[in-house]
Amino acid sequence: MEQKNLDQIIRETVARYMNRSLIVAGNWKMNMTVREGMEFLEKLGPVDGKVMIFPPYTTLAVLAGEFRKRGIIYGPQNFHYKESGAYTGEISLPMIKELGCDCLLVGHSERRSYYNETDEEIQKKIQAALKEGFSVMLCIGENLEERKSGQWKNVLRKQLEKDLEGLSTDRIPYIQIAYEPIWAIGTGVSASTEEIIETHRYLKAVLSELTGSDIPLLYGGSVNEKNAADIGSCPGVDGFLIGGASLKPEKFRKIIEVSKRE
Numbered sequence: 096m097e098q099k100n101l102d103q104i105i106r107e108t109v110a111r112y113m114n115r116s117l118i119v120a121g122n123w124k125m126n127m128t129v130r131e132g133m134e135f136l137e138k139l140g141p142v143d144g145k146v147m148i149f150p151p152y153t154t155l156a157v158l159a160g161e162f163r164k165r166g167i168i169y170g171p172q173n174f175h176y177k178e179s180g181a182y183t184g185e186i187s188l189p190m191i192k193e194l195g196c197d198c199l200l201v202g203h204s205e206r207r208s209y210y211n212e213t214d215e216e217i218q219k220k221i222q223a224a225l226k227e228g229f230s231v232m233l234c235i236g237e238n239l240e241e242r243k244s245g246q247w248k249n250v251l252r253k254q255l256e257k258d259l260e261g262l263s264t265d266r267i268p269y270i271q272i273a274y275e276p277i278w279a280i281g282t283g284v285s286a287s288t289e290e291i292i293e294t295h296r297y298l299k300a301v302l303s304e305l306t307g308s309d310i311p312l313l314y315g316g317s318v319n320e321k322n323a324a325d326i327g328s329c330p331g332v333d334g335f336l337i338g339g340a341s342l343k344p345e346k347f348r349k350i351i352e353v354s355k356r357e
């Protein structure tokens with residue numbers, strides 16, 4: 096990690112996030128046709144604060160202007176680190192850039208487990224995206240066995256160390272992390288506030304050690320309109336990454352409302 100200008104970057108990062116509203120990010124996964132996405136936006140109505148949506152590619156391409164018009168940050172759920180070439184079925188960063196995307200999701204546990212995405216590939220994706228001027232939201236998380244056996248600290252630290260390897264100081268403000276315990280994703284049962292506080296405290300310390308900075312750290316895993324206020328008030332939680340509840344405009348709106356700080 097370069098030390099150059101570190102103080103300045105820390106000051107800027109702290110200033111940027113002081114009194115900030117929580118980040119509310121929706122991962123639509125393989126849901127939402129273009130028509131459904133448009134209906135969602137119409138029902139959602141105007142938003143303020145830092146709201147992000149990661150739609151599927153087709154909906155992303157067609158509705159990019161609609162997201163932009165509403166001040167919603169948008170980006171893909173996955174991308175390839177190579178610029179172009181014979182990679183059937185893949186999408187490159189220049190293609191994503193054309194759509195005016197800002198933040199890219201990377202390393203979601205479903206990509207890691209269903210598509211065997213490795214930390215090495217994730218590291219390459221992050222480096223490529225940052226080089227192209229994007230910001231990234233890196234997802235990390237442990238499985239139930241790792242949680243129960245007490246291995247979760249090691250697992251999470253290793254993910255961060257490997258995925259963020261080679262991160263240069265000037266790119267630190269472009270990184271956000273989503274801590275998503277795999278056992279809480281899509282189960283309807285989030286981690287407890289005690290678990291979230293303990294884990295976020297640990298991750299903030301690791302991130303500070305690795306980057307010298309207070310990197311925004313979101314929680315994800317069965318966040319909904321009922322538990323968002325409690326989870327959002329846990330120290331160290333800077334926002335949410337939301338799957339299921341981000342598909343329902345009325346639920347997503349309620350989460351945005353409880354995330355406002357100013």
Ligand code: PEP
Nearest residue numbers: 280281315316317338339
């Ligand atoms: C996710 O997949 O990132 C997620 C957090 O899903 P859910 O909110 O449905 O648990």
